[in-house]
Amino acid sequence: MNHSTAGVLSDLEQVLIDPVQIQLRVTQLAHQIHRDFEGRNLSVVALMDGSLFFVADLLRHMDIPIQLHTLTVSSYHGGTTSSGRLQLAQQLPFALKTPHVLLIDDILDTGLTLASVRDRLIEEFQPEKLRTVVLLNKEARRKADIHADYVGFEIEDQFVVGYGMDYQGHYRNLPCIGILNPDNLK
Ligand code: 5GP
Ligand code: MG
Ligand code: MG
Numbered sequence: 001m002n003h004s005t006a007g008v009l010s011d012l013e014q015v016l017i018d019p020v021q022i023q024l025r026v027t028q029l030a031h032q033i034h035r036d037f038e039g040r041n042l043s044v045v046a047l048m049d050g051s052l053f054f055v056a057d058l059l060r061h062m063d064i065p066i067q068l069h070t071l072t073v074s075s076y077h078g079g080t081t082s083s084g085r086l087q088l089a090q091q092l093p094f095a096l097k098t099p100h101v102l103l104i105d106d107i108l109d110t111g112l113t114l115a116s117v118r119d120r121l122i123e124e125f126q127p128e129k130l131r132t133v134v135l136l137n138k139e140a141r142r143k144a145d146i147h148a149d150y151v152g153f154e155i156e157d158q159f160v161v162g163y164g165m166d167y168q169g170h171y172r173n174l175p176c177i178g179i180l181n182p183d184n185l186k
Pocket of ligand 3: 050166
């Protein structure tokens with residue numbers, strides 16, 4: 001992969017959401033979720049690696065007892081669109097200990113990822129209340145029957161990187177969310 005010598009930020013064609021907008025919205029979401037779960041113990045399941053930065057920022061604004069679990073899933077296999085095939089391990093690497101669950105991902109795109117994990121959690125743990133939160137929603141590409149309970153930003157059908165989201169493992173550390181120059185998409 002060719003990166004510009006001017007730093008990874010200059011590999012972007014456009015900044016869609018800047019760091020200040022991200023932090024403002026993440027704080028709002030955290031307060032909203034906090035209100036909805038106040039007085040409860042909460043199990044959080046965060047899908048890795050894309051939601052790493054989002055979940056770290058979001059949970060720090062929620063002053064309630066939380067047990068954080070992570071689950072590594074991937075349906076991309078290197079490209080810029082989901083292959084649709086999601087492989088979930090036979091055995092989940094954790095057990096949920098509370099009836100209230102928050103499932104977190106970076107982007108809701110076709111919805112196949114979030115729907116698969118949601119269904120698996122319901123099947124295995126029968127939570128009393130399960131809510132889903134995503135930072136970005138690409139409504140246009142939905143295939144699975146799912147909508148997120150909390151959404152940070154609605155975006156068009158375009159491939160984005162930054163703030164945890166990658167292209168072939170790169171760009172997660174960008175502080176903003178943006179679109180790559182076509183030259184960097186190969
Ligand atoms: P879905 O199963 O909803 O199609 O795909 C969701 C997953 O695909 C997300 O967890 C995310 O990892 C990845 N994804 C979807 N759209 C984008 C995008 O625009 N950029 C990046 N970096 N990942 C994406
Ligand atoms: Mg993901
Ligand atoms: Mg990815």
